[in-house]
Amino acid sequence: xxxxxxxxxxGGLLSGPMAWAISTQLNYALVPWQCNRQVPVVLPAALxxxxxxxxxxxxxxRAKRQGGAAFKPGRTRSTEQFVADLAMLAALLFALVIxxxxxxxxxxxxxxx
Amino acid sequence: MSSADLTSERDLPPERExxxxxDLAPEHDGPRDTGMDDASLHRWLARTWRTPPGIIGALxxxxxxxxxxxxxxxxxxxxxxxxxxAVAMRIQLSGPQRGLIGPDLYNQLFTMHGVTxxxxxxxxxxxxxxxxxxxxxxxxxxIAFPRLNAFSYWVYLSGGAFAWISFLLNMAPxxxxxAYVPLSGPExxxxxxxxxxxxxITYTEVSSLAVAVATIVTVLKQRAPGMSLDKIPxxxxxxxxxxxxxxxxxxxxxxxxxxxxxxxxxxxxxxxPAEGGDAxxxxxxxxxxxxxxxxxxxxxxxxMVSAIIPVFARRPVFGYLGLxxxxxxxxxLSFGLWVHHMFATGLPKLGASFFTAxxxxxxxxxxxxxxxxxxxxxxxxxxxxxxxxxxxxxFFIFVIGGLSGVMLAxxxxxxxxxxxxxxxxxxHYVLIGGxxxxxxxxxxFWFPKITGRMMSERLGRWHFWLAFIGFxxxxxxxxxxxxxxxxxxxxxxxxxxxxxxxxxxxxxxAVLFFLSFVLFAFNLVHGVLRGVPAGDNPWDAGxxxxxTSSPPPSYNFTRIPVxxxxxxxxxxxxxxxxATGLRVDARELLISTVAEAHPDIREKSATPSIWPLLxxxxxxxxxxYSIFTPWAIVWGAAPIAITLIGWFWPKGDxxxxx
Numbered sequence: 211x212x213x214x215x216x217x218x219x220x221g222g223l224l225s226g227p228m229a230w231a232i233s234t235q236l237n238y239a240l241v242p243w244q245c246n247r248q249v250p251v252v253l254p255a256a257l258x259x260x261x262x263x264x265x266x267x268x269x270x271x272r273a274k275r276q277g278g279a280a281f282k283p284g285r286t287r288s289t290e291q292f293v294a295d296l297a298m299l300a301a302l303l304f305a306l307v308i309x310x311x312x313x314x315x316x317x318x319x320x321x322x323x
Numbered sequence: 324m325s326s327a328d329l330t331s332e333r334d335l336p337p338e339r340e341x342x343x344x345x346d347l348a349p350e351h352d353g354p355r356d357t358g359m360d361d362a363s364l365h366r367w368l369a370r371t372w373r374t375p376p377g378i379i380g381a382l383x384x385x386x387x388x389x390x391x392x393x394x395x396x397x398x399x400x401x402x403x404x405x406x407x408x409a410v411a412m413r414i415q416l417s418g419p420q421r422g423l424i425g426p427d428l429y430n431q432l433f434t435m436h437g438v439t440x441x442x443x444x445x446x447x448x449x450x451x452x453x454x455x456x457x458x459x460x461x462x463x464x465x466i467a468f469p470r471l472n473a474f475s476y477w478v479y480l481s482g483g484a485f486a487w488i489s490f491l492l493n494m495a496p497x498x499x500x501x502a503y504v505p506l507s508g509p510e511x512x513x514x515x516x517x518x519x520x521x522x523x524i525t526y527t528e529v530s531s532l533a534v535a536v537a538t539i540v541t542v543l544k545q546r547a548p549g550m551s552l553d554k555i556p557x558x559x560x561x562x563x564x565x566x567x568x569x570x571x572x573x574x575x576x577x578x579x580x581x582x583x584x585x586x587x588x589x590x591x592x593x594x595x596p597a598e599g600g601d602a603x604x605x606x607x608x609x610x611x612x613x614x615x616x617x618x619x620x621x622x623x624x625x626x627m628v629s630a631i632i633p634v635f636a637r638r639p640v641f642g643y644l645g646l647x648x649x650x651x652x653x654x655x656l657s658f659g660l661w662v663h664h665m666f667a668t669g670l671p672k673l674g675a676s677f678f679t680a681x682x683x684x685x686x687x688x689x690x691x692x693x694x695x696x697x698x699x700x701x702x703x704x705x706x707x708x709x710x711x712x713x714x715x716x717x718f719f720i721f722v723i724g725g726l727s728g729v730m731l732a733x734x735x736x737x738x739x740x741x742x743x744x745x746x747x748x749x750x751h752y753v754l755i756g757g758x759x760x761x762x763x764x765x766x767x768f769w770f771p772k773i774t775g776r777m778m779s780e781r782l783g784r785w786h787f788w789l790a791f792i793g794f795x796x797x798x799x800x801x802x803x804x805x806x807x808x809x810x811x812x813x814x815x816x817x818x819x820x821x822x823x824x825x826x827x828x829x830x831x832x833a834v835l836f837f838l839s840f841v842l843f844a845f846n847l848v849h850g851v852l853r854g855v856p857a858g859d860n861p862w863d864a865g866x867x868x869x870x871t872s873s874p875p876p877s878y879n880f881t882r883i884p885v886x887x888x889x890x891x892x893x894x895x896x897x898x899x900x901x902a903t904g905l906r907v908d909a910r911e912l913l914i915s916t917v918a919e920a921h922p923d924i925r926e927k928s929a930t931p932s933i934w935p936l937l938x939x940x941x942x943x944x945x946x947x948y949s950i951f952t953p954w955a956i957v958w959g960a961a962p963i964a965i966t967l968i969g970w971f972w973p974k975g976d977x978x979x980x981x
Contacts, residue, residue, distance in 0.1 A: 314676035
């Protein structure tokens with residue numbers, strides 16, 4: 211619970227790339243499925259994964275405010291803040307990429323080859 | 324706090340007393356560097372860290388600087404060979420219907436050019452600069468796993484020799500550097516040419532993976548005390564990210580080449596659609612490696628730019644956080660672009676568009692980098708020297724390559740210009756602009772550190788302008804001729820198409836570009852023989868590699884520096900604070916924590932050994948034999964096992980103590 215209360219500096223660094231990797235693979239695999247069943251899943255999946263990315267960024271933001279793991283011996287607040295800054299920006303960037311990927315579903319037909 | 328205070332404060336804690344109970348052998352402790360005078364310390368360290376004399380000694384070396392120098396020279400030789408391939412092709416294409424080179428040799432030439440430049444020059448040379456510089460920049464005495472590092476060089480050398488001896492025997496691969504099936508498969512690729520491609524890949528990727536592992540551990544665990552994550556030099560960050568990309572990308576191409584050789588040698592049908600296989604799988608696997616490969620070459624180059632700019636702008640780099648973010652983001656995103664090489668394969672348009680999105684969005688972190696560098700120069704007092712000239716050349720050429728990249732990320736445009744000279748122009752702008760120009764700048768920048776002498780500034784300027792004009796004359800017109808419809812990989816073209824004049828201009832530019840490298844080679848030799856002595860820090864740079872002599876001694880640093888700033892030599896203008904407490908009679912390193920680089924434990928570093936060379940010969944022999952029979956794996960296992968046992972067998976050195 212420390213991780214939630216004090217924040218996790220690397221949260222966004224994990225969640226951003228992970229959500230984007232899942233989004234790329236999942237949505238790529240979902241295109242033929244969506245074409246066969248005509249159920250729009252690509253865009254909702256992208257929105258959920260973008261939120262996941264931002265959630266990790268929020269944990270990093272909390273770490274920046276609360277100190278993250280700086281309470282541990284041998285850890286300093288400045289390094290925690292550096293990692294948290296890095297992670298928040300990564301979460302934002304990857305959320306943006308996921309939304310860009312998902313928004314293609316607004317324009318293109320899933321069955322078009 | 325004075326440096327002296329820091330020195331005493333950061334002394335390593337005395338070792339805990341060991342007892343002889345249990346299975347643990349008591350540790351034999353030796354003399355430490357604490358309180359030792361400089362002359363005695365130098366004598367001890369020089370004896371402990373030296374490479375043994377003689378040929379066997381030289382072949383046994385595990386000094387990261389010695390291995391890196393070998394890598395750099397070998398990679399430069401391969402650059403020259405690959406360049407000669409290109410010159411031969413350009414002479415053939417300088418006019419319509421020239422009969423200098425026939426189609427079969429031309430196919431081998433463009434394949435060898437691509438293979439050599441990508442696998443034998445670009446990746447090894449960026450990793451080699453890392454092998455030389457990373458341990459110096461993080462303030463340690465040798466790279467992690469030094470014998471693995473030596474092994475990697477021998478495997479690389481044997482892979483390169485294998486490819487080029489095959490070329491001399493007229494059995495070089497002729498299927499393009501990405502060797503698509505079914506062209507390279509058993510149905511359409513008779514003989515051993517495609518097998519040479521497949522196994523050459525395996526050699527070089529084994530080598531590359533070994534270097535990546537050693538680099539990652541060096542950066543994460545061997546940083547000087549105080550070099551927390553926010554004080555790591557950007558070049559080291561770049562090499563760290565690159566090494567992780569290597570770790571995840573290279574296995575994909577090794578699987579591709581292994582599957583291919585299984586299809587060709589064992590009779591599997593992994594890539595044969597007629598028997599339930601999948602030809603497109605080859606492209607997916609190859610480009611899952613192939614696109615990150617571009618960034619494996621490019622990211623270290625950005626690290627070099629980030630190292631050069633602050634020195635010549637005379638101020639710390641602007642936007643350290645943004646630059647680190649860019650490196651990490653590009654490292655990840657490089658794995659999400661591969662399908663943009665396959666837009667012409669009939670994939671669903673919506674699926675392809677996800678890769679369009681990533682391909683366009685990767686421009687954001689790359690753009691952040693460019694703006695951070697420009698801001699550093701804008702706010703600094705730039706001193707224009709040859710390394711900075713090459714950085715300016717990089718800006719100009721790479722930005723053009725990036726813009727044509729954004730164009731190619733669009734499916735409709737890509738379909739129009741697929742496999743034309745427009746694509747050839749684009750990737751040469753990206754690869755030469757993005758990697759070779761920074762590498763040339765880096766050569767002028769770090770040459771004094773490696774050799775102790777300066778390269779000629781006047782020749783350097785001539786070199787830059789010749790290279791810049793030659794490059795643009797050779798490659799810019801390729802955009803046009805590509806848009807006019809000239810396909811790549813054709814050995815000639817009919818006069819009626821009207822491509823003769825522009826191809827002559829391209830060939831003239833290529834010759835000019837080639838001459839710039841002749842001048843560069845002359846400047847290198849001139850620098851080594853007659854260059855002005857450089858001193859320890861000729862550019863007044865701020866990172867740790869400049870804190871030691873030029874060239875550095877075998878042990879790198881007399882005492883391990885303590886880092887208080889991202890540019891430690893600028894922050895501590897007087898004396899650099901140091902940590903003491905390491906043994907001097909055995910090769911001992913300081914291991915630090917990952918995030919804060921707090922001194923953690925002392926660890927031994929491996930002594931010189933001939934076994935990595937013997938292991939590489941066993942591995943290389945097995946790979947070579949395996950293009951003829953799959954039983955090579957069985958027969959090759961025995962010598963490989965024997966050499967590995969010899970490698971790890973304790974020799975009774977102090978370094979073998981638990």
